[in-house]
Amino acid sequence: MSTASIFRILLLHFSLSTVLAAHSQPLTPPYLSPNTIHPNYQNMFNSFKIFIYNSNSTFPFISPSQSLFYTRLQDSHFPTENPEKAHLFFVPFPSDLPPRSVSRLIRSLRTELPYWNRTLGADHFYLSCTGIGFESDRNLVELKKNSVQISCFPTPAGKFIPHKDISLPPVPSTPAPTSNTASxxxxxxxxxxxxxxxxxxxxxxxxxxxxxxxxxxxxxxxxxxxxxxxxxxxxxxxxxxxxxxxxxxxxxxxxxxxxxxxxxxxxxxxxxxxxxxxxxxxxxxxxxxxxxxxxxxxxxxxxxxxxxxxxxxxMWNETPEPFDSFYTLMYELWLRRHTVRYVRRESPFVV
CATH class of the missing domain: 3.40.50.2000 (Glycogen Phosphorylase B;)
Structure with a gap:
């Protein structure tokens, strides 16, 4: 066998060994921050509090994932009846509520309660499967620009603001996987x-x-x-x-x-x-x-x-489990809990 042939065989062996070694290394978890997600999650689970406006109300939602999220939130330990202890405020309204009615709802929150004006709505969130558009109405503009929108994936173009809004994953419809043999x-x-x-x-x-x-x-x-x-x-x-x-x-x-x-x-x-x-x-x-x-x-x-x-x-589990869809959504909300609270006397709004 020639020297060149031996060299090619050694080179091929080295290349395959390199690939196999790379595949045999332990997998890094699929997280952006693998070293902090678990302690942060535990902190969220133990301390996160949400105030729900009209917490006993029920609403029709377009998608099963919206309904599941709303039900899970109401049944969880996150809601608080004391708004002063809340990190975020949830504004629930039906999926088919017309924009003019949504505007009236936001106006009532501003005039009747102090919490919206403290951050101009930045520590509030809402569910809207199709997303809120950029309307000319001041109340809808604040809701869209400042509050966290939880919408269904995929959200229509122009209805999602990155780094602020959150996507709802759909409810799985298929049974558990049985085989991964690809053909x-x-x-x-x-x-x-x-x-x-x-x-x-x-x-x-x-x-x-x-x-x-x-x-x-x-x-x-x-x-x-x-x-x-x-x-x-x-x-x-x-x-x-x-x-x-x-x-x-x-x-x-x-x-x-x-x-x-x-x-x-x-x-x-x-x-x-x-x-x-x-x-x-x-x-x-x-x-x-x-x-x-x-x-x-x-x-x-x-x-x-x-x-x-x-x-x-x-996964949307019948009983929520750590890191399933519901708790991961709560974790994403918790990441958005830091907002600038404006001094009320500096609020520019006049009703």
Missing amino acids: FLGYAKFDWVKESTLVKELSSDPDFLIESKPSDLNTFADRLGGSKFCLFEYGGGDVSGIGEALRFGCVPVVITDRPIHDLPFSDVLRWQEIALFVGRRGGVVRDLKRVLGRACWERHEKMRKLGVAASRHF
Whole structure:
């Protein structure tokens, strides 16, 4: 055997050893701040207090996740009847309440109680599945610009303010995963197959399984568990299944033509480590296969394991458990509890 051949074999052995060593190292938790999240969570759980206006009222909400959050909050230990001990104030109102009625509600809070004016609404939050727009009404402007909005994912364009607002993850609809043996490179579920160029191009590719709708939830679970990557078109397609994809070990691939600001738990999770983001410009299919091929070799297994670990945050448990959807949402609210309290005499509002 020639010296050159021996050198190539040693080089190949070294390369494989390096890759295997990298994959054998312990996984870093899928958190932005892995060293602080657990003590911060415990601090939140022990001390966080919320004052709910009209706490005994019940409202119809558009999505199951909104209803679950409101019910869980009311039944939890976070609410306080003493507003002076509250870190945040919750303003509940029905999903179908017209903007003019929302404006009247905010005006009544300002005139009848002192808490809104102390921060101009910055220590208040509300639920709105479709989000509040930038209206010209002063009360709605304050609500939109200052208060924390909890909206459903994905939030319509222009209705979400990064670093202030929070996204509600949807309620999972599939049973628990049973197998992670992947038989497809990519899977996509579309209810509008004929309208997507990407779907048309991938439908004839044997590496991908593209269908408009699985026959039942068990079949959908098999699709997720049997695919390495799950494709989502952000800004037109259905992206609500990202949390379920993580749970089944199917690495989400988000295809988008703009930055995404409303990903659930973006204050907690390292999304770049558990999902791939592919631009829509140019040859999407060509770029997509190139990105997936590289990811399969370099980091798919690591992303899959991190995604499964992160999926606990997307679970809506019948009885809330640590770090499930409800408690992670509470943690995100707790991160926003620091607000500037204005001196009341300096408030510029005149009713």
